[in-house]
Amino acid sequence: MTRRELLESLKNGLSAGCVGFVILFGGRALRRRLAEPEPAPTAQHPLRPPGAIAEDAFRAKCTRCMLCGEACPVHAIRFVTRIAGAQADVQPGPLGFKREPHVQPIWAGDDTPYLLPWKTACILCMECTRVCPTGALLPIEETREAIAASVRMGVAQIDRKICLPWNRRSWCGACLTICPYREKAITVDYQSRPTVHPEHCVGCGLCVEICPIRYKAISVLPPFYPDVGDTRAE
């Protein structure tokens, strides 16, 4: 067998393998996709600042002026950048790094604002909603009731596998102490084991910032579900 023949046969084999793979598995995936359509990918997004309108409208209206980031007194608002942002988004986890479920792929960075509560939590001052020139962030009054009614950045979720009280390792209650809506958004039982009530959680992430566990037993997930996510649908 000459070298050319070898190359030819390799090429034929590879192309036949590709075609076969597509026929065997691609067709199945396609059929599955057609049978049960996946939820719209735009429903997944990073945590947006308070007052953000629905995600599609937000991406259309945000003019990337970064005024919200400059106005934020604690610089909690970061910007989805293509290279540095993707690296900054990963949260330290037990096995090296744990990618947060809302982290966007590298190509999707578009300088829109987002929050990383495990680094810096939102202090709910509503300054960013006042400076936004385009209405991507709707202005919200800085009162307890207005914020509770209209801010829904995300929903806190407790990882019971590493939470101290849930593992009977210690008495804690740090998340309950820091929560602006304590006893409503977060409650603890007689052993200080916390529970999140999503209907009251505004997603500020102060509980994530204060959590003493290094890998954060509590984390804020953006509202993926339509009934939670469209907090301020137009």
Added chain:
Amino acid sequence: MSARSPKKKPRSAPSRFYRRLTRARRQRLPGRMRALQLVRRCVQASVLLALISIPVFSLYENLRNQRDDIGIEARFDTRLVDGLLRENPERRVLATKLRGSVWTLKAGDTVVSDPLAVVDFSAAARSGVDPFLLTALIPLLATLLLGRVFCGWLCPADLLFEVGSTLRRWAGIETNVTFSRWTKFCVLGLGALAGFYLGTQVFAEIYPPRVVSGELYLWITFGAGGAGAWLLLLIVSFEVFASRRFWCRYACPGGALYSLLGTFRVLRLKVRADRCTQCSKCVSACEFGLSPMSGKIGNECNNCGHCVRACGLDALTWRIGPRPKDGFDIIAAAERSAARETSAHGAKGTVEENHDTAGQ
């Protein structure tokens, strides 16, 4: 020189600076135009300074509020700004008044934004009526009157490109890659279409002034930038290796928008036909590859004034007037002498009127 006093003997070997000065005098450079270049450089430098100082002041306020944030403290020493703002509450308040960048500026409660931002917004949000559109009113009026004045005077990327063209001159690179000028209008139209269909703002990603401002903000605040830095590097390498102002001439959507808006601009570059010797110094001086001596530079001119400065015979000037009907911004010799006669009789500023009547 005659200005020197006769008592002093002229030096046997005049200094380099003196020789340059006398050469400049011999060339009869219009002094006003040199002053204009100085003003332009000062404006550009102050824009760059503002783009750096706005995030620095913002970060400073943050650090004053929470001193023990070690992560940011390590990157930024507040003592740099302390000397400027500490014990000065008025200055600190003033420093927080100005926010934003050349893309969207917020001075107090007034928001001024780029016309391209408005185009981008209305394409992506698919809305023609929004209060945000009003924020572009002032730049829009300035562009209608002065043409692409933003590009030459305020664009922070233009400063970067001038660095690139200086590098190009030092390296002796002579390449001249040219495209049609309509390319950038295609970029504008296709970008607006893409924004409309994708529902996201496209120009904000590729418009160098916004990318420069955004990268400066990200580097100062978080110590890390995004892909915008690579984009800028690519564009500057175009500038160095392809042709001068490659991006501004052929790809910039903002430049395309300003060119469109400035078609009927009022500030116009005029050629005095009796002084021009067709030496084409202005053609080689023009960063945009235009030909000012032909009198037909169209709407591309960014008012940088390099051609006026390069002309040793003072044959190019700025005039305020309507767009000539034949499209040639030339002050003919006969008209000039007629204007001189009328001005000798006491009337002033009739050059343009005479030109118009001669055109009809």
